[in-house]
Amino acid sequence: MDFTEFKRKLGAEPRSSDPEFLAARDASAEHRDAAMAAERFEERLEQALDIPVPSDLAAGLLDAPGRRQRRRRWPLALAASLVVAVGAAGLVYRSSHSWESVEAYVMDHYRHDGARVLELAADGAAGDVQEILGAFGLQAEPSLAGMVRLVKFCPAPGGKGAHMVLNTESGLVTVFYLPGTRVNDRQMIDFDGRQAMLVSLEHGAAVIVGGTGHSPAAYYTVVHDAIVPVDRRS
């Protein structure tokens, strides 16, 4: 293997176990120096790529849907008052993210994985709502926790949010929790034949996305009242 070919191999596969390549490493001082420099570079490259993994990642993944499904057998009771109010004013939106508005975020997010997450929720329960909301210093009151069929972290205008699916009497309902985002309470968004309702919370906002032909307003109270700071749970 000539030096040019050796250098090419070093650049592409510096830790190759190819016998010809390994033999070439000792072919000359030039080969050896190049191999040593390549090894130093690989060590730096590994350090650079070795970004920390969130400490709670494994716990979230290990919360196997099947196990969660067996552990929870909550009744589907829903005690939500019907609040129908349509906000007319524009969105009050505070975020550093690239979405232009909460409306854009809701439509983009729901079109991205709304249907698929509902499908996954229909297949089996997953996630621990207290654990996920706990990451934001929040808890879910039993009225909400008892309905959560699936919960996971998701992208949000402020960085990280939560994506929940509630099992309600009228079917599966999607809720996004958006920390650090302000919205006009109870404003409705119409898109793709469905309605979403913005819920202003003390710490951020939530969005309730109803099914096709179903108003999300029925779940306003339970979402508004049941996502509470950890130290203020009733």
Place this chain on the structure above:
Amino acid sequence: MVKAGSTGELSCKFFAFLPVMLSEAQRIKRFEALAREYGADLFRYAMWMCGNEALARDLVQETFLRAWKALHRLQNEKAAKSWLITILRREYARTFERKVPPIANLDTVSEPESGEPGPDEQAEVRLLRAGIASLAEKYREPLLMQVVLGYSCQEIAAELGISKNAVMTQLFRARQQLKENLGKDGTTGDVHGLY
């Protein structure tokens, strides 16, 4: 140090002769082994692809939710990593069909506690991170597969659907660009020795 499959012992023996039909307990055990073995590497891979921690977590969670649902289809345990990466790449592609946010500034990523690199090494690592983030995806992705996931050139070629020679060219160019990026910086100590 990035080592693909660093907890490899966990699953190999356990999965040696798994039947396709699993009891619920076996399914959960199998899922947990997959999550433990590949969760961190998938997160790093996703993080380097999208540059956003929340989105990376979402991609990994989505990947494992889908893996849970389709676990019965995984018949060959040796293919588990490749299977998961394929799911993750598909999810990533779906995510960016409409929107391609810029790679975040990874300078803010904290250093792992172990190792305690010196100032020169830290500067090089920062430069490398910036360089990796700015690599074109066609160079960054095979590099991640090789260094983070421990793939061979042949495995990368199979995953990306391109020839092994094309993979080798992309890997060579990826490293070349990163080295050039380091070489542009005159403040670090031994970067020139990296050539």
